[in-house]
Amino acid sequence: VNIFIATIDNDRATLRADESWHCAKVLRKRTGDDIRIIDGKGSFYSAVLTVVSEKKCEARITSGPEIQAKRNYHLHLAIAPTKQVDRMEWMIEKAVEIGIDEITFIHAKNSERTVIKTDRIMKVVESAIKQSLQARIPKVNEITGFKEVICVASEQKLIAWCGDGRKTEIWKFPFAGKNTLVLIGPEGDFTQAEADAAIEKGFVPVSLGETRLRTETAGLYVCQLASIISHMA
Amino acid sequence: VNIFIATIDNDRATLRADESWHCAKVLRKRTGDDIRIIDGKGSFYSAVLTVVSEKKCEARITSGPEIQAKRNYHLHLAIAPTKQVDRMEWMIEKAVEIGIDEITFIHAKNSERTVIKTDRIMKVVESAIKQSLQARIPKVNEITGFKEVICVASEQKLIAWCGDGRKTEIWKFPFAGKNTLVLIGPEGDFTQAEADAAIEKGFVPVSLGETRLRTETAGLYVCQLASIISHMA
Numbered sequence: 088v089n090i091f092i093a094t095i096d097n098d099r100a101t102l103r104a105d106e107s108w109h110c111a112k113v114l115r116k117r118t119g120d121d122i123r124i125i126d127g128k129g130s131f132y133s134a135v136l137t138v139v140s141e142k143k144c145e146a147r148i149t150s151g152p153e154i155q156a157k158r159n160y161h162l163h164l165a166i167a168p169t170k171q172v173d174r175m176e177w178m179i180e181k182a183v184e185i186g187i188d189e190i191t192f193i194h195a196k197n198s199e200r201t202v203i204k205t206d207r208i209m210k211v212v213e214s215a216i217k218q219s220l221q222a223r224i225p226k227v228n229e230i231t232g233f234k235e236v237i238c239v240a241s242e243q244k245l246i247a248w249c250g251d252g253r254k255t256e257i258w259k260f261p262f263a264g265k266n267t268l269v270l271i272g273p274e275g276d277f278t279q280a281e282a283d284a285a286i287e288k289g290f291v292p293v294s295l296g297e298t299r300l301r302t303e304t305a306g307l308y309v310c311q312l313a314s315i316i317s318h319m320a
Numbered sequence: 321v322n323i324f325i326a327t328i329d330n331d332r333a334t335l336r337a338d339e340s341w342h343c344a345k346v347l348r349k350r351t352g353d354d355i356r357i358i359d360g361k362g363s364f365y366s367a368v369l370t371v372v373s374e375k376k377c378e379a380r381i382t383s384g385p386e387i388q389a390k391r392n393y394h395l396h397l398a399i400a401p402t403k404q405v406d407r408m409e410w411m412i413e414k415a416v417e418i419g420i421d422e423i424t425f426i427h428a429k430n431s432e433r434t435v436i437k438t439d440r441i442m443k444v445v446e447s448a449i450k451q452s453l454q455a456r457i458p459k460v461n462e463i464t465g466f467k468e469v470i471c472v473a474s475e476q477k478l479i480a481w482c483g484d485g486r487k488t489e490i491w492k493f494p495f496a497g498k499n500t501l502v503l504i505g506p507e508g509d510f511t512q513a514e515a516d517a518a519i520e521k522g523f524v525p526v527s528l529g530e531t532r533l534r535t536e537t538a539g540l541y542v543c544q545l546a547s548i549i550s551h552m553a
Binding site for chain 1: 418451454489529532533537540
């Protein structure tokens with residue numbers, strides 16, 4: 088059974104415009120077909136299509152909501168996009184499969200890319216949400232200047248960087264029950280001035296281990312770490 | 321400084337044929353240039369090029385060996401290749417960055433791909449080794465039948481599958497100080513008969529968490545888990 092994103096009003100579900108097109112044109116669904124629906128906020132429904140057209144599909148809800156269990160941690164990843172967009176896209180796909188709540192792209196001093204199409208990223212996010220049978224769509228923020236990013240509030244604020252200075256191994260932090268924001272720099276890393284500014288704002292410098300990780304590998308590593316550490320808590 | 325793979329004989333390093341071509345033609349190195357060398361077995365060297373030609377480059381070792389620290393775990397991942405080769409290739413790239421010792425491709429009942437070019441995979445492995453500044457090249461095995469794979473010896477043998485039956489969460493296993501073999505199935509999963517056969521041979525069925533992971537995400541998850549759990553030990 089195919090899964091679609093829709094808005095719910097009592098027992099009526101209205102598929103989003105792009106989802107309607109996909110439902111009617113690509114999958115050639117018909118009135119009366121059973122579908123699964125997610126609202127993007129954590130609920131699954133079963134439904135039957137009542138209106139099928141390229142512009143608008145509607146369905147009658149037959150069961151639900153079933154609520155997707157909440158993770159016992161909240162992870163916000165802020166990352167400098169890589170030069171190659173496909174590297175960012177796969178990282179996002181995998182991060183969503185593993186579990187992530189919010190993604191912000193950072194415009195840092197050494198950024199190799201300062202423009203990112205968040206609508207395209209959202210497509211990747213939504214596709215991964217459906218693929219991994221989840222119902223809660225992570226928030227994706229537009230690219231944000233480094234100075235703004237370090238002012239974002241969070242219970243636990245970490246900055247991964249490779250420069251000199253005392254660093255704590257990231258697996259020593261608790262993630263369970265916490266709201267954590269982790270900053271990952273560009274291939275050329277954050278500058279000393281950026282790291283200093285972040286520390287000033289309460290970020291703790293962390294290391295991700297011995298080997299040198301690419302930006303996108305580091306981002307995914309943090310998602311998997313948060314998942315594993317929280318499971319073990 | 322560029323890194324090349326070479327065989328070492330006393331103070332003379334001979335670059336591998338493909339590495340010589342890359343050194344001479346692509347990077348246009350000259351006699352007298354400084355290079356870094358890895359032997360693929362865990363040693364780094366500094367060297368000066370003495371012979372530069374497309375077919376054969378040689379260098380004189382000026383310092384080394386420096387030995388890459390060994391991880392405190394040994395991980396052998398056996399995985400059914402995905403239909404899309406690029407998904408396997410990025411998984412391999414990331415697995416190598418994070419740390420892996422041996423990779424075997426499995427030909428399982430539900431495999432979507434039963435042929436894989438291991439020479440192309442080796443290129444990905446070697447590139448990731450250089451990128452992440454490592455000196456020990458993981459072993460890559462040709463595609464192997466499921467029945468043969470489950471006869472491979474290992475101290476700790478785990479099979480990730482989504483079927484019914486009692487499963488242990490993978491993060492409950494120790495990885496530090498151990499030689500572990502983990503089997504990851506195709507998108508269509510291992511069959512019940514395959515799972516039964518593996519259990520018969522001493523494999524323990526494990527779950528990787530609540531969400532449904534793609535094959536390549538599951539493979540990378542296991543690499544990151546082994547790294548994190550071993551770091552925490």
